[in-house]
Amino acid sequence: MQIDISIPDQTLRLLDATGQLRAQYPVSTALNGPGELKDSGCTPRGQHVVRARIGEGAEVGTVFRGRRPTGEIWSPALAAAHPQRDWILTRILWLSGCERGINRLGAVDSMQRYIYIHGTPDSEPMGVAQSHGCIRMRNADVIDLFEQVPVGTVVHIHA
Template structure:
C-alpha cells in the first residue's frame, strides 16, 4: 500500500488482501476494487492490539493465548478505517456496496503474514502500521484499490 501526499509517495506498507482475490459482490469475501473513501476512523487512543467486534472495542487485547481460546475469530485489531465505495454499480449500492460489506483497512495479529492474501475481504496491516496510518489520514480521504 502506498500513501500519497500531494501526488508524492509518503508512506509504504506491506498489506494482506482477500484470500478469495478481488471481488465486489456481497458474499464474495473478495477485496473490492476501485475508488473508495474513508467513511470513518475507529479506535483512536486505544492500545495496540485492541480487539474489535462489530466496530466496537471488546476491552480485550490480542494475545496468542486469546487466539488459541478463539480459533475461528477473524481478528480486527488496533484501528479501523471503514471504506465506502465511490462507484455506483461497481462498489457502491445494491449487492456490491463496500460499506455495507463492512470493508475496512485494519490491524491484524503480527503472527499473520503480510504480502500474502489471507483476509475475508478487508485490507489487513501490522498493528504499528495501521496506528501510524490512522494518524496520517482523515475521514473523506480518497482510497484507490487496484
C-alpha cells in the same frame, strides 16, 4: 493525502496531494482475490473514501467486533481460545465505495460489506492474500497510517 492499494503487489502506498510517496506498507488482501459482490470474501476494487476512523487512542492489540472494542487485548492465549476469529485489531478505517454499481449500493456496496483497513495479529503474514475481504495491516503500520489520514481520504484499490 490519498491511499493506493495494489492487490497484486499486496502493498498500500500513502501519497501526498502532489502524488509523492509518503509511506508504503505491506498488506494482506482477500484470499478469494478481487471482487465486489456481497458475501464473496473478495477485496473490492475501485475508488473508495475513508468513511469513518475507529479506535483512536486504543491500546495496541485492542480487539474490535462490530466496530466496538470488546475489552480484550489480543494475545496468543486469546487467539488459541478463539481459533476461528477473524481478528480486527487496534484501528479501523471503514471504506465506502464511490462508484455506483461497482462498489456502491446494492449487492456491491463496500460499506455495507464492512470493508476496512485494519490491524491484525503481528504473527499473521503480510504480502500474502489471506483476509476475508478487508485490507489487513501490521498494528504499528495501521496506527501510523491512521494518524495521517482524515475521514474523506480517497482510497484506490486495484488489481
